[in-house]
């Protein structure tokens with residue numbers, strides 16, 4: 015493959031003859047090995063002082079990411095005459111131009127972020143979100159936009175996958191796509207490359223699944239069958255037998271990598287990342303044909319698929335009233351991420367169970383991990399999930415060594431709020447959370463909602479006010495009644511000794527040595543004086559001198575060398591200075607493990623039959 019500058023004129027015959035909208039973006043592969051997309055934006059009827067803006071964030075990922083830092087070489091012209099573009103802030107340009115003539119804006123975007131949130135381009139594949147590549151034309155956001163993807167010799171073997179509506183495409187998907195407005199344009203990410211592609215229908219809706227980076231052992235048929243089962247369970251969850259699904263096609267875009275994980279939801283597509291080793295394998299399928307024997311990593315991938323697909327309803331359509339209209343130029347605050355992320359997290363694994371992709375013990379194992387994760391986070395006593403949601407922009411998305419001590423995840427605790435609400439409703443016998451979700455969808459017409467809407471549906475279907483419950487679970491730091499509710503629904507709760515790190519109040523990294531990552535509030539490690547960044551070099555039980563201090567490489571080594579000592583002399587390295595600390599060993603703390611006690615009660619909650627009311 016050669017690297018070449020691609021002419022801005024499209025190569026695709028289909029695209030060459032296509033009509034374009036008043037705002038038209040032409041995207042070329044400007045330089046594969048320099049990771050540069052070339053963009054030509056044509057505005058048919060600009061304003062005299064036309065303002066252009068690049069978003070600073072992408073909906074679904076609540077962090078100001080400053081996409082404009084990757085935009086370069088911007089130049090404007092009208093009828094071949096170069097115009098000056100005045101940059102007025104980090105992401106805004108103003109162009110003085112004639113309002114009755116098309117304004118053409120050329121620029122490049124550096125695309126070298128492997129995440130699902132920005133853009134990527136190299137010789138193996140291309141991927142982008144419109145928020146990274148498409149300048150917003152001030153005053154014309156609500157008009158139709160078109161986006162033209164240009165083929166070239168460099169990428170002759172590539173195809174295109176996107177949820178966008180194509181209007182003049184070649185066989186591989188290059189050509190022109192249309193969006194009714196800017197929001198829709200940037201809500202349809204694009205995957206380009208020599209990817210694996212498969213299709214299925216779920217409840218009559220066409221679905222496509224593309225996988226970039228799949229190894230030869232990849233079992234595409236299994237991934238399609240499992241995804242189809244999940245999609246059908248979720249469509250039936252929201253709509254039962256009614257044919258009112260709010261999208262008519264859907265695309266999964268999965269990038270399989272050596273190491274990575276993530277997903278981002280969109281109106282009729284999702285971009286996903288997983289480890290290659292977590293994909294279903296042909297040979298594994300032959301050796302272990304039952305779905306319940308699948309490797310843990312594949313269950314995690316199915317959970318991710320289930321999660322992002324559930325968002326198609328819960329956050330892309332039913333969404334916080336504050337985010338009814340996105341402001342791409344700044345933080346958009348909401349206290350409701352415990353509902354949109356937490357309740358989606360509750361249903362992602364639950365719907366895997368209902369779609370019969372996992373069994374009851376596997377579901378309880380996943381739930382055990384969530385319960386212990388929340389219990390082991392001291393920040394749950396500092397921050398409510400409503401506060402955690404509002405502060406997502408500066409806390410959840412900017413995690414550091416203090417995160418566990420000062421914050422709680424609106425994903426994990428939010429999912430336990432959903433669990434408590436569902437099991438309370440089921441105990442009282444009037445309704446279920448499933449019915450409440452559908453009631454909300456109906457009340458808010460699949461659009462913006464508030465916490466008051468949720469309370470109104472709960473009162474209507476549950477037969478009483480749930481304001482006090484939500485005030486305690488969502489707006490305070492009170493503990494959730496998880497154990498008591500689970501016991502009523504057929505779950506046995508065992509206590510067992512916690513992991514060593516948890517007993518000491520530490521999070522460590524073992525990377526050629528034992529490094530302290532986080533010191534948990536009130537724990538033995540904090541009392542001893544450990545700090546984030548310390549290297550834990552050696553340990554010696556106090557009162558023994560025969561052998562000197564023992565070198566540690568992993569935390570597991572501690573169980574070898576500490577024995578039953580109550581006090582340990584510890585050597586750490588902090589800023590290249592060796593220091594001695596005294597660690598008093600704590601009493602063994604306990605973690606929970608869940609097991610099936612009453613399968614009939616459990617199936618009434620988890621079983622497939624409760625999916626459709």
Ligand SMILES: [Zn+2]
Pocket residue numbers: 321325354355358
């Ligand atoms: Zn999510």
